[in-house]
Amino acid sequence: MNAPEPTGGELTPTEMMTIAAARLLVNYRVCFVGIGIPSQAANLAKRHHAPKITLIYESGTIGVSPGVVPLSIGDEALASTAESIVPMGELFGCWLQAGRIDVGFLGAAQVDRFGNLNSTVIGDYARPEVRLPGAGGAPDIAAFAKSTLVMIRHEKTKLVPELEFTTSLGYLDGCGARKRAGLSGGPQAILTDLAILRPESQSQEFVVDQIYPGITREQIRDATGWDVRFAEHCREIEPPSPEELQCWTRLRNETIEARQRPSAVISGPPAERR
């Protein structure tokens, strides 16, 4: 799920998801990127159609152009290309909580129909069945970015009727509850590997808005843990253009190559003893 997958001609569903997410990012926006697929989508957007987007990683690197997709949120390519590197306290306080982020990316293990997220535990908190990574920057991105995009694999155990732990807030239980809780913003889309869901304006429940090429409504119903509905105008998403495909393939291949380069620390001759 996290590393770019080498493929032949056909796009994998995950790759379609990456391209669909990249399309939602535009020039002159300030985007708080997460690792994994969000990072792939953000770097694809920057290469393909949004060279003037500002990408920020939580390591405190602002305005980066790493070239390939970094593996971690603090790779050297982020530091060496950043317009500014700030301490993390400044990033979360003066940039995120102060309202300077237009769009934040969020991943999670579970999402509910109102876009609330669980990235903490499956099962009991004290003795969980599965211990997930935890909050990191997510709850504050979810609360204080002007908008967010959620990326998650479309499976019944992931798009669930009820979260086992609420790590990050979407629209709480809908119908304006988020606003009443004192928060603006909120998730504008959930991107899966089958479809894009968007919140209905009144209920704020996420409904299927666009479907990827070759995917059926039945497939989506079967893979969703709640009784998912389809927007009236729901249609198939535009397939990737040849330019998008070419740009993505190059980014993916260059990224894989860069990650496999052996480290000079342990592949060269031993250093002289000082």
Add this chain to the structure above:
Amino acid sequence: MTAFLPLSAAIAEHVHDGDFLALEGFAHLIPFAAGHEIIRQRRRELTLLRLTPDILYDQLVGCGCARKLIFSWLGNPGVGSLYRLRDAIEHGFPHSLELDERSHAAMTVAYAAGAARLPMGICRGYAENALERVNAKAHQRLDCPFTGERLLAVEALNPDVTILHAHQADRQGNILMRGILGVQREIALAADKLIVTVERVVDRLARTADDCVLPHWIVEAVCEVPHGAYPSYVFGEYARDNDFYLKWSDISKSREAFQQWIDRHVLATQDHRGFLDSLRSELGTRA
């Protein structure tokens, strides 16, 4: 006065069973050599603090060094799970681990408060923060006395010992580091004692005005350990070994494979140089 010590002597002298320790580094400058030396010296019952416990804390917990973990995100960034940490939390192996879990934002203000010797840090709070519920000891609500805004108060963090890795020290013990510094300054100042491993000790720091210099009089000990952050990286010196991070999942997935790796590369080696030679010879065998 700053002491210049071999790493093994610095750990023996300054890190004790039951201590509250921070080995920080946000993907950058992670003090791996120091962590491995703690494993070699078989420290126990440690409280480990870090925003992002990664492979190094997976190793320390897997080796049974820790009693408690204070953190905000545990995972191998871009790769997946830390299986030794999960084994401890999910199954209590090698023993159970007490958790004090916060968000990145809450941790950064707790570090800054610790550095300033204040009892708490403050962030913008928000409704329904579930971490406040499961970790009420570290999170409390507070009404701003000026505006009435409901804020989140976070308990300050002050480790007994902070260990960092840096680019250079001069012969007085002034420390230079550059690149992504994350929370390094705050955690250096929050600790009772600061130990720094460095790539090299030099007569004069190769600094520009905006490089972070920690003054010698807050540094307890300096240890020269070339490549001491490997497999993480030192900006401008050597790159992160992403291939190693990608392979870690297979090593840490099973208790047996993990123990074999630790036995061979950490416990059977004398020091960080021996550790790197051991990895180099394994790489040579495979090639």
